Amino acid sequence: MAAKADPATQAYETKAKNLLKGELKRRGVTYAQLAEKLAAIGVKETDRNLNNKISRGGFTAAFLIQCLEVIGCKTLHLDAD
Incomplete structure (x- = not known):
């Protein structure tokens, strides 16, 4: 199991964060809107919690x-860094 402080783990967490933020921005979805969309599938998060978590x-x-599905993201492109 990878430790939280492991640089490889941190690199992938950063990649995941940037990927999600990019998809939200591309679709013009705010954290408040994301919270509403997640609530519709039973995931309860406030916009503040989403901001912190992401x-x-x-x-x-x-x-x-869950986030990608509720914003309508059907495909992802993982570009090599």
Whole structure:
């Protein structure tokens, strides 16, 4: 299991955070709107909690997929750094 302080783990958390932020920005979705969309599928988060969670980048794969689905993201492109 990778430790939180592991640079490789941190690099992927940053990548996940940037990926999600980019998709939100591309679609013009605010954290408040994301909170509403997540609530519609039973995920209760405030816009403030979303801001904190996404800024940290240490969220689960399930949370990432939930967010991407509710904003209508059907495909992702993972560009090599």
